[in-house]
Amino acid sequence: MKKLINKPEDVVRESLEGLQAAHADIIKVHFEPHYVVRADAPVLGKVGVVSGGGSGHEPMHGGFVGKGMLDAACPGDIFTSPTPDQMEAATKAVNGGKGVLHLVKNYTGDVMNFEMAAELCQAEGIDVQAVVIEDDVAVKDSLHTTGRRGVGLTVLTEKIIGAAAERGDNLQEVANIGRACQANGRSMGTALTSCTVPSAGKPTFELGPNEIEVGIGIHGEPGRERMKMKSAAEIVSSMSDAILSDLPFKSGDETIVMINGMGGTPLIELYLLYNEFVKVAQGKGIKIARRLVGNYITSLEMQGFSITLLRADPNMLKLWDAPVHTAGLRWGI
Amino acid sequence: MKKLINKPEDVVRESLEGLQAAHADIIKVHFEPHYVVRADAPVLGKVGVVSGGGSGHEPMHGGFVGKGMLDAACPGDIFTSPTPDQMEAATKAVNGGKGVLHLVKNYTGDVMNFEMAAELCQAEGIDVQAVVIEDDVAVKDSLHTTGRRGVGLTVLTEKIIGAAAERGDNLQEVANIGRACQANGRSMGTALTSCTVPSAGKPTFELGPNEIEVGIGIHGEPGRERMKMKSAAEIVSSMSDAILSDLPFKSGDETIVMINGMGGTPLIELYLLYNEFVKVAQGKGIKIARRLVGNYITSLEMQGFSITLLRADPNMLKLWDAPVHTAGLRWGI
Amino acid sequence: MVTTDSVVAWLHKLDDIYTENKSYLTELDSAIGDADHGINMARGFSKVTEALEQQPPKDIGAACKTVSMTLIKTVGGASGPLYGTFFLKGSMQTVGKTELDAPGLLELFAAGVDGVVARGKAVLEDKTMVDAWLPAIEAMRAAVDKGITPMLAAGVEAAEQGMKATVALVARKGRASYLGERSKDHQDPGATSTYLMLKAASETLAR
Amino acid sequence: MVTTDSVVAWLHKLDDIYTENKSYLTELDSAIGDADHGINMARGFSKVTEALEQQPPKDIGAACKTVSMTLIKTVGGASGPLYGTFFLKGSMQTVGKTELDAPGLLELFAAGVDGVVARGKAVLEDKTMVDAWLPAIEAMRAAVDKGITPMLAAGVEAAEQGMKATVALVARKGRASYLGERSKDHQDPGATSTYLMLKAASETLAR
Ligand SMILES: Nc1ncnc2c1ncn2[C@@H]1O[C@H](COP(=O)(O)OP(=O)(O)O)[C@@H](O)[C@H]1O
Ligand SMILES: Nc1ncnc2c1ncn2[C@@H]1O[C@H](COP(=O)(O)OP(=O)(O)O)[C@@H](O)[C@H]1O
Ligand SMILES: [Mg+2]
Ligand SMILES: [Mg+2]
Ligand SMILES: [Mg+2]
Ligand SMILES: [Mg+2]
Numbered sequence A, B: 001m002k003k004l005i006n007k008p009e010d011v012v013r014e015s016l017e018g019l020q021a022a023h024a025d026i027i028k029v030h031f032e033p034h035y036v037v038r039a040d041a042p043v044l045g046k047v048g049v050v051s052g053g054g055s056g057h058e059p060m061h062g063g064f065v066g067k068g069m070l071d072a073a074c075p076g077d078i079f080t081s082p083t084p085d086q087m088e089a090a091t092k093a094v095n096g097g098k099g100v101l102h103l104v105k106n107y108t109g110d111v112m113n114f115e116m117a118a119e120l121c122q123a124e125g126i127d128v129q130a131v132v133i134e135d136d137v138a139v140k141d142s143l144h145t146t147g148r149r150g151v152g153l154t155v156l157t158e159k160i161i162g163a164a165a166e167r168g169d170n171l172q173e174v175a176n177i178g179r180a181c182q183a184n185g186r187s188m189g190t191a192l193t194s195c196t197v198p199s200a201g202k203p204t205f206e207l208g209p210n211e212i213e214v215g216i217g218i219h220g221e222p223g224r225e226r227m228k229m230k231s232a233a234e235i236v237s238s239m240s241d242a243i244l245s246d247l248p249f250k251s252g253d254e255t256i257v258m259i260n261g262m263g264g265t266p267l268i269e270l271y272l273l274y275n276e277f278v279k280v281a282q283g284k285g286i287k288i289a290r291r292l293v294g295n296y297i298t299s300l301e302m303q304g305f306s307i308t309l310l311r312a313d314p315n316m317l318k319l320w321d322a323p324v325h326t327a328g329l330r331w332g333i
Numbered sequence C, D: 001m002v003t004t005d006s007v008v009a010w011l012h013k014l015d016d017i018y019t020e021n022k023s024y025l026t027e028l029d030s031a032i033g034d035a036d037h038g039i040n041m042a043r044g045f046s047k048v049t050e051a052l053e054q055q056p057p058k059d060i061g062a063a064c065k066t067v068s069m070t071l072i073k074t075v076g077g078a079s080g081p082l083y084g085t086f087f088l089k090g091s092m093q094t095v096g097k098t099e100l101d102a103p104g105l106l107e108l109f110a111a112g113v114d115g116v117v118a119r120g121k122a123v124l125e126d127k128t129m130v131d132a133w134l135p136a137i138e139a140m141r142a143a144v145d146k147g148i149t150p151m152l153a154a155g156v157e158a159a160e161q162g163m164k165a166t167v168a169l170v171a172r173k174g175r176a177s178y179l180g181e182r183s184k185d186h187q188d189p190g191a192t193s194t195y196l197m198l199k200a201a202s203e204t205l206a207r
Helices: A010-023 A084-094 A108-123 A153-167 A171-184 A232-246 A269-285 A314-323 B008-021 B084-095 B108-123 B153-167 B173-183 B231-247 B267-284 B314-321 C004-020 C021-030 C035-056 C060-074 C077-091 C102-120 C129-144 C146-170 C175-183 C189-205 D004-020 D022-032 D037-054 D060-075 D079-093 D103-122 D132-146 D150-166 D175-183 D189-205
Strands: A027-030 A034-038 A048-055 A072-078 A100-105 A128-133 A183-189 A209-216 A227-230 A254-261 A287-294 A305-311 B027-032 B035-038 B047-057 B070-076 B100-107 B128-133 B185-191 B211-216 B223-227 B254-261 B286-296 B304-311
Touching: A010 A027, A010 A034, A010 A048, A010 A072, A010 B267, A010 B286, A027 A084, A027 C129, A034 A084, A048 A084, A048 A108, A048 A153, A072 A084, A084 A100, A084 B084, A084 B231, A084 C060, A100 A153, A100 A171, A100 B254, A108 A128, A128 A171, A153 A171, A153 A183, A153 A254, A153 A314, A171 A183, A171 A287, A171 A305, A171 A314, A171 C004, A183 A232, A209 A232, A227 A314, A232 A269, A232 A305, A254 A269, A254 A314, A254 B035, A269 B008, A269 B070, A287 A314, A287 C004, A305 B027, B008 B027, B008 B035, B008 B047, B008 B070, B027 B084, B035 B211, B047 B084, B047 B108, B047 B153, B047 B185, B047 B211, B047 C021, B070 B084, B084 B100, B084 B108, B100 B108, B100 B153, B100 B173, B108 B128, B108 D079, B108 D103, B128 B153, B128 B173, B128 B314, B153 B173, B153 B185, B153 B254, B153 B304, B153 B314, B173 B185, B173 B304, B173 B314, B185 B231, B223 D079, B231 B267, B231 B304, B231 D060, B254 B267, B267 B286, B267 B304, B286 B314, C004 C021, C004 C035, C004 C060, C004 C189, C021 C035, C021 C175, C021 C189, C035 C060, C035 C077, C077 C102, C077 C189, C102 C129, C102 C146, C129 C146, D004 D022, D004 D037, D004 D060, D004 D189, D022 D037, D022 D079, D022 D175, D022 D189, D037 D060, D037 D079, D037 D189, D060 D079, D079 D189, D103 D132, D132 D150, D132 D189, D150 D189
Parallel strands: A048 A072, A048 A100, A100 A128, A254 A287, B047 B070, B047 B100, B100 B128, B254 B286
Antiparallel strands: A027 A034, A034 A072, A183 A209, A183 A305, A209 A227, A254 A305, B027 B035, B035 B070, B185 B211, B185 B304, B211 B223, B254 B304
């Protein structure tokens, strides 16, 4: 394992120290318990938005803390849920008196830890609601199971509900918009290579020199199918089919799309993939109103990409366009 | 070779198509000859700034075209200089009557192709000057040779001279600021892995599982030394020594620093590296006035990073802070 | 009677047991999860040892509360909140108590397991730790009149059977559920750590 | 006398020669450069063939101009502007001419090489194509009175020696210069393609 780190057990803390040093104008990092919080938190009279999850997906979530997006992020160990004490402390730090929304990706650990944190906060009189993101169409959904994994839609939702909170929406309204995002968004990813968790020291899985894993999870969880390498056009087309048919998206839908790199994929390929997606969308009459092309929710150095598609109503588009100032996403400010 | 592409010979064009589709609000892409140009070009009464070079370094340069930065970028084939017809067409497209500055990285091919383009443009009455960037301290400098390779300083210079042109500086003034950047900036890179040029189909070089190449060039050119993997702290410290002692930077200097990923390095590591650099800078009394941490000048999917340090006077800092709106760098707008 | 000291002995024993079984549990988790269950449990209970030494508990409720807070803060993942909740609910049954008879000990376990079910919303045959906990509680309830030692023995036996029965199941909760049918033919790591917890209890609390 | 037709024959021959020597030149470039010189030259001259077929040149100057523009637009890198400049300056010497005697042909080459030197600013022993060009021009100038065939033969021989002499040199221009001492013991690819260009000239222009 070659990594630009010191000791595996110090990666998360030292990286957070770097984040803090680089972006002291927009964020503060609190250590033990670890959380990243807006420099001006708590913003009085504003709903607080807190997200969190395992580290290794940067810029998500710490890179999305700032005006117009998250009030705080709780980074766990690499690929490991943060703990309730982090979320509780972050929630208190951003509570501006209008309640706090927790944005949670649907992994058992994340869900339960956020639930415990919410109970602790509610016991202290803070109004807390949670929105759970589960958008990965690679996982079969059924009433009897845990549901789907939360992946790329988390990024789009963080932007949109962050803007809603900034606009002054109340907790119920912000939560409703978050749930509308969940109801209208779908994602899928494909990996060309595995990543290596620093403390594990070896790749999470092995892929042959001509193999890809279609439907990969953001922690390297197995996907739908392991198949032979295909062209960008073929890969995008089959992933798009899975996404479009799931919601389903329909001709005329206005959408926000994200072509997301897993961390080790060069930007020249991501734009090429976006070009392929544009062709698919045009063929099906799907309108691309907004888009993100880049590394937003990564899996360490994994090579691969994911597609996220959100059917966006005019309100969501307006919130999308609202100013945002974070380390990982910035416009209008 | 596993890459998210269709045919190797179509990568540059198809990626540019994606860039155009994604950022139609800020840029237009012209094909044959290929160049990326500001959507509102030519801006009358403003000096035009044109950069260019081989592709494979995205977001540089196409991702830096837009208000406050480049007026146009000429993308060559992957790791290959663009040709004078591209630069000539781009120069004409951005000529707003106040002359055009060419920003050139110091590679023989780039320099000569830009020179030919400049002659063609001058023959048609367009005032053209060139600024050549050669900042890579890994290459020994001497009066008798070609000089150094142009690397990370290119990004900082594009931002600063782009802002100077936007402010209304004349051609000579913009060129002078560009040359001041060159005089005050130094860089060095280290690779953990090679990249693979699509048309070559195999890695440019081989590194053992415990080896790194210190002083790597952005096309995978050999560096100063191949050595055993070290800790992030040790690597940053020795690269910083090489950079700081070269100019030399002195205690009290105000600087802009870039910790740049080569394309395959996760952001969590880049922030950790920035944290190490902050410690080095503090130890030497170097002030970090501004910083960039991320993937700005890449080498396809190479794992590794580079450090660029620019001693910045108040004018440069003011230009750095000026609004910029490009695909790869955006603030204030 | 179970005393505060014997509860503390049980908790120290858990530190040893999870350290010994760290790679075993992690291996089970690597087949159908994310290869960290043994690491999580070992980390959590070594911190429990530290916490108990730093602030020796004055009663059983306090001991359970310390365990709960420590696990919640240091384990993370799914098992952190689950075992954390187990000890939290257990502590609420034992506030101020320095001794427990068989029904009192059963209450601790039963309240804890209710907490686990409420937290994780798993039912029998979802292939989780609940498949070890629920049969164990049932067996202990049936044996409560026989006294602490036989009650715990019955619980351990039932937990072991429940744990082994998870092999044949398809996971419907937790990380393994994303694997669907492919989760079959593997023993659930959480059910295994639950069995080990009860086994340690019978070795330290029985008298 | 060299005619427009024989110049066109030379240019077609260059297409063949660089296609044949594509991997050879690229291999040379992979040792001390970026492994594309053969690919660059082959691509450029196959486009030259296309361009000449699309618009048959009416004189030698027009032929050279077409080659120049084509190389400039399609070769890129260092060799594109260098060979492009060679033919551009050559075309300026031969505007409107349909025949060249030995001094006329020498003028074409000499003007071209002046252009290469002005463009690349390389001097002798920088380990570039100039190490083949300069001795060749000198030898041709010395033999110009003997007529076209002996003049070209002298040029080829000098170019070959110059090319071979690059092996021992340390590069001070071009991509190879970044290697410093490590550029030694390798033959320069550009000097090699220059030798091949002259060899083809002597095979097609000599009479
Ligand atoms: N909803 C649930 N209810 C009860 N137990 C669960 C639930 N989800 C997961 N588990 C248990 O947690 C165990 C995994 O724990 P661990 O590996 O520590 O957490 P994670 O899965 O977050 O990495 C599983 O083997 C299973 O027994
Ligand atoms: N400044 C220069 N003057 C003359 N010839 C040069 C100069 N720089 C490079 N060359 C020649 O160009 C050759 C390399 O050409 P090529 O590989 O096509 O371009 P690049 O180096 O840009 O990839 C070298 O072998 C050398 O002969
Ligand atoms: Mg696990
Ligand atoms: Mg886990
Ligand atoms: Mg070359
Ligand atoms: Mg080249």
